[in-house]
Amino acid sequence: MLYAGVYRSTIPYGRVIKMNIEEIRKLPGVVEVIDHTMIPGAKKHGVIFKDIPVLVDDMIKRVGDCLLLIVCDTKEALRNALKAVKVEYEECEGVFTIEDALKEGAPIIGDGSNILYHIKVKKGDIGQGFKEAKYIVENTYYSQMTEHVFLQPECAIGKIGDDGLVEVYVATQYPHYDREEVARCLNLKDEEVRIINTAVGGAFGAREDINPQCHAALAAYITKRPVKVLYDREESIISHAKRHPMKMYYKTGVREDGKLCALEARIYGDTGAYASWGTNILRKSALHATGPYVIPNVFVEAIAVHTNNPFAGAMRGFGAAQVPLAIEAQMDMLAEKLGMHPLKFRYINCFEVGSVTASGQVLESGVAIKECIEKLAEHDSIPL
Numbered sequence: 001m002l003y004a005g006v007y008r009s010t011i012p013y014g015r016v017i018k019m020n021i022e023e024i025r026k027l028p029g030v031v032e033v034i035d036h037t038m039i040p041g042a043k044k045h046g047v048i049f050k051d052i053p054v055l056v057d058d059m060i061k062r063v064g065d066c067l068l069l070i071v072c073d074t075k076e077a078l079r080n081a082l083k084a085v086k087v088e089y090e091e092c093e094g095v096f097t098i099e100d101a102l103k104e105g106a107p108i109i110g111d112g113s114n115i116l117y118h119i120k121v122k123k124g125d126i127g128q129g130f131k132e133a134k135y136i137v138e139n140t141y142y143s144q145m146t147e148h149v150f151l152q153p154e155c156a157i158g159k160i161g162d163d164g165l166v167e168v169y170v171a172t173q174y175p176h177y178d179r180e181e182v183a184r185c186l187n188l189k190d191e192e193v194r195i196i197n198t199a200v201g202g203a204f205g206a207r208e209d210i211n212p213q214c215h216a217a218l219a220a221y222i223t224k225r226p227v228k229v230l231y232d233r234e235e236s237i238i239s240h241a242k243r244h245p246m247k248m249y250y251k252t253g254v255r256e257d258g259k260l261c262a263l264e265a266r267i268y269g270d271t272g273a274y275a276s277w278g279t280n281i282l283r284k285s286a287l288h289a290t291g292p293y294v295i296p297n298v299f300v301e302a303i304a305v306h307t308n309n310p311f312a313g314a315m316r317g318f319g320a321a322q323v324p325l326a327i328e329a330q331m332d333m334l335a336e337k338l339g340m341h342p343l344k345f346r347y348i349n350c351f352e353v354g355s356v357t358a359s360g361q362v363l364e365s366g367v368a369i370k371e372c373i374e375k376l377a378e379h380d381s382i383p384l
Contacts, residue, residue, distance in 0.1 A: 001157075002031055002227045003078045004219040007068040007085045008238065009060045012273075012308040013094035013107065016056065016067060020086045024070065027084060029077025032223055034069040039218065041187030045210045047177065049275040051111065052311070054185055054214045060089075061109055062273035062308055064238040071219045071227060094308035098247055098268045101307045109273060110306035116271050117279040117304040119286045123358045129262025129297025133253030135337040141250065141326040145270070146243035148315060152201025153236040158216030159226035166193045168217050171200040173207045185214045186221050193217070205314030206240040209276055241276050241313030244269040244304075246285065248326040254334045260295045260349050263358075267302040267323065269312065276313030278304035284319030290358045291327035292369050293349045298358040347373045347384050 024033045036043055036057035043057050044050045056065050068085060072078040094109075095101040101114040110116055130136060156170040166186060172178050175195040183193045200207065212229040219227040231239065246269050253262040267285050271278035286302035315321070335345035350369045356362050377384050 002071050002073055002219065002223060002225050003075050004069055004071045004215060004227045004229045005078050005082050006066045006215060006229075006235075007070065007082055008235075009056070009063060009065040009067055010087070011060060011089050011091050012063050012096075013109075014060050014089050014091040015058070016060070017088040017090055019068065019088075020084075021068070024068075024081055024084060027077070027081050029072045029074050030070065030081050031073055032071040032219070034071070034218060034222060035067075038222065039185060040221075042184040045181045045185065045214060046275060047209055047277060047313070048279060049111070052209070052274045052276075054218070062310060064310070065273075066215070069215050069219060071223055096307055096309055098270055098305045098307065101305050109308060110275075114306045115303060116275055116306055117282050119283050119302050121286050121289070121298060121300040121358050123295075123360070124297035126262055126264055126297050126299040130251075130253045132255055132261045134256040135334060136251065136253045137330050137333045137337070138251040139249075139326075139329065139333075141248045141329065143246045143248070143322040143325055145245040145310070145312070146315060147237055148202070148204045148206040148240070149237075150202025150204060150206060153233055154207075154211045154231040154239065155229065156212035156216035157226060157228045158218075158220030160220060160224060161194060166217050166221055167196060168193070168213050169196045169198055170213050170216070171198050171203075171207065172213070173200070173203050173205075178210065178213050181210045182213055182217045185218060204316050205318070208314045209241050211239055238310075241315070242272070242310050243315035244271060244278070244281055244312040244319065244322065246270070246322045248323060250326045250330050252330040252334060254338065258338055258340055258345060258348050260293055260334075262297040263290055263295045263300070264298075265289045265300045265326070267300070269302070269304045269319075270307055270309055271304040272307055272309045272311035274311040276311050277318070278312065281312075281314070281319035285323050287357070287359050288320040289323050289327065291324060291331070292351045293327075293331075293346070294351060294355050295358065300358065341382055343373060343377055343382050344384050347377070
């Protein structure tokens with residue numbers, strides 16, 4: 001068994017001028033040092049857009065981008081080799097906030113634009129809706145980047161099977177996607193790669209993007225020997241996707257009778273250096289922006305924005321976890337202005353069977369929020 005590890009960038013944006021690859025190759029226990037020129041197939045991967053480098057061949061876009069794959073015959077030799085890597089960078093000015101990324105003249109992190117995705121959801125007449133409002137509440141909310149911290153850090157073993165197939169043993173959420181990505185990287189057919197899904201010690205979305213799979217397969221393919229890649233906790237946190245931090249502007253109106261009449265929202269998600277699931281997550285945020293409430297007049301925009309921050313992707317809730325912070329805070333404030341108990345306010349505005357969402361979906365079954373509120377009200381003796 002050989003052991004492989006990745007040397008990762010220590011700058012968020014720039015280029016590699018040179019690395020001491022030949023020096024590393026001469027160190028005791030080093031079997032091979034692999035850079036992007038040795039990849040036989042595709043040099044980038046991604047669940048939707050192929051933009052994440054297996055090994056960087058052009059621009060570094062975040063701290064933690066993979067620069068070199070080092071293969072050694074012992075764990076100690078691998079640790080020593082990774083410590084001995086020296087990199088000369090040409091560092092560029094990056095962008096680290098949504099606001100800076102959207103400024104005119106900002107460095108372009110994405111494919112021709114820092115806007116990865118932009119969706120609008122419209123229903124009714126938003127101007128007329130606010131004219132009907134007795135009270136209007138307007139606020140901006142922020143949610144933070146979140147790490148999954150699953151119990152089992154990433155690990156993969158690559159080997160050439162007895163039948164000549166490239167095999168990768170890995171804990172993953174998408175073995176079929178992994179097979180496609182490994183095959184693309186090695187310039188093989190899908191049927192020439194076998195992914196064996198081991199016990200998964202937690203995932204929560206972070207194992208949807210490729211991490212050690214291509215590296216273990218590439219090292220085994222080049223050396224023709226079994227190779228193990230194992231992350232410690234620090235590398236795990238640096239390497240994989242995070243929950244999208246979001247900036248959410250909300251303006252919500254309510255009539256004198258307690259019925260919601262208008263909602264306007266603009267939601268910005270920091271998708272970081274790479275796309276991952278950013279399009280799907282901001283779409284989900286837009287569709288859930290109104291919460292479980294009937295609102296006749298709606299205008300929502302959701303925008304996924306590239307920065308040089310860690311890339312954001314899938315995490316439990318998939319874009320529906322951030323917006324309740326905003327919509328439910330708005331509901332509490334409107335209830336307070338009306339002098340109405342917040343549970344009753346939600347009860348008279350919430351979805352029921354037959355309700356139509358802001359996106360036009362008719363809820364035909366499985367809508368039990370009124371029943372839930374009734375049980376809560378009964379438990380606490382709250383009149384509805």
